[in-house]
Amino acid sequence: MSIWANVAAPDSEVRAVEDVVIVGSGPAGYTAALYAGRAAFRPLVVEGLAPGGLLQTTELVENFPGYPQGVLGPALMADLRAQAERFGTRFLTRLVDRVAFATAAGAPHRLWADGREIAARAVILAMGAAPRTLGVPGERELGGGRGVAYCAVCEAPLYAGRDTIVIGGGDSAMEEALGLARHARSVVLVHRRAAFAASPIMRERVLASAKIRVLTPYVVEGFVAGDDGKLGATRVRRVTDGASEIIASAGAFVAIGHTPSSTLVRGVVETDARGYIVCRPGSRETNVPGVFACGDLVDARYRQAVTAAASGCEAALDAQRYLETH
Numbered sequence: 001m002s003i004w005a006n007v008a009a010p011d012s013e014v015r016a017v018e019d020v021v022i023v024g025s026g027p028a029g030y031t032a033a034l035y036a037g038r039a040a041f042r043p044l045v046v047e048g049l050a051p052g053g054l055l056q057t058t059e060l061v062e063n064f065p066g067y068p069q070g071v072l073g074p075a076l077m078a079d080l081r082a083q084a085e086r087f088g089t090r091f092l093t094r095l096v097d098r099v100a101f102a103t104a105a106g107a108p109h110r111l112w113a114d115g116r117e118i119a120a121r122a123v124i125l126a127m128g129a130a131p132r133t134l135g136v137p138g139e140r141e142l143g144g145g146r147g148v149a150y151c152a153v154c155e156a157p158l159y160a161g162r163d164t165i166v167i168g169g170g171d172s173a174m175e176e177a178l179g180l181a182r183h184a185r186s187v188v189l190v191h192r193r194a195a196f197a198a199s200p201i202m203r204e205r206v207l208a209s210a211k212i213r214v215l216t217p218y219v220v221e222g223f224v225a226g227d228d229g230k231l232g233a234t235r236v237r238r239v240t241d242g243a244s245e246i247i248a249s250a251g252a253f254v255a256i257g258h259t260p261s262s263t264l265v266r267g268v269v270e271t272d273a274r275g276y277i278v279c280r281p282g283s284r285e286t287n288v289p290g291v292f293a294c295g296d297l298v299d300a301r302y303r304q305a306v307t308a309a310a311s312g313c314e315a316a317l318d319a320q321r322y323l324e325t326h
């Protein structure tokens with residue numbers, strides 16, 4: 001059972017006009033809430049229907065500072081949430097489905113969460129990004145700590161001495177393969193085209209690694225469970241002649257890009273061609289006064305829990321400055 005079954009409280013009281021509403025509940029959203037709470041703004045976090053963000057689906061997190069033995073993803077999120085709550089944060093376990101942002105500085109913004117209207121002087125967007133999935137058989141069943149994963153940087157040491165596979169042809173896939181090669185017994189990199197989207201330097205490093213076998217052009221047909229119910233093998237198919245191959249794999253890392261969860265604010269807040277929210281250089285301000293953005297929603301590159309938390313802090317400090325001057 002999800003830990004959230006225990007903490008999901010009835011809706012907190014919503015004030016006529018909130019100072020700060022934070023949309024999203026990953027490390028960025030909860031850290032923004034912690035900072036806004038300690039600045040005495042009593043923030044309201046609209047945390048969605050599956051609070052905790054991507055870390056909620058991760059097992060052991062070993063690269064979040066402060067946990068020398070590592071921490072389970074859901075436990076880390078519960079800690080971040082509790083820390084924000086301690087300083088007056090309130091929560092709504094609802095999904096924001098519509099926004100109407102004011103264009104004049106100081107005017108309240110409006111949001112609707114499952115039909116409930118909320119007005120806020122400042123809004124911090126922290127909806128994150130979702131890894132793209134392959135949509136092949138076994139991917140969903142063998143996810144959530146059973147072998148199919150989306151972040152090798154996070155989990156590579158767990159596959160020390162094991163056989164692994166990486167899917168993708170961009171810089172992320174190269175980085176995942178190189179990171180895994182330091183720990184795993186073998187790494188097979190599977191990409192659907194013969195040419196890589198990755199930068200030449202990353203591609204050359206991969207091709208130079210004795211531990212990484214490159215399979216192109218191949219596509220993944222499915223993931224197969226072993227006797228223990230965890231991932232045992234990956235079935236791939238050569239694009240040129242349709243020949244199938246089974247590759248023994250204890251870990252499979254899908255690195256085919258991310259999609260920022262910015263649909264809610266497309267056309268309202270400036271986004272780049274890929275949908276990431278654009279902030280003013282050196283700040284977390286968007287092009288709409290009083291609306292700030294942080295975490296994976298603005299970051300195509302680092303996408304780490306600790307970098308998301310840091311940008312949540314920055315967004316809250318920027319929002320605080322805005323609230324104090326408007």
Ligand code: NDP
Binds near residue numbers: 133167169172255301
């Ligand atoms: P990219 O969009 O660059 O690459 C995605 C890769 O996945 C492409 O090779 C694409 O194939 C493949 N792909 C997409 N969909 C599918 C699918 N359904 N099935 C199979 N393969 C698929 O994403 P990345 O996450 O790699 O990188 C995002 C950005 O972050 C880039 O700008 C990158 O440079 C940057 N980055 C930089 C790093 C660094 O500098 N160290 C590290 C990581 C990321 P195809 O080529 O055929 O379209």
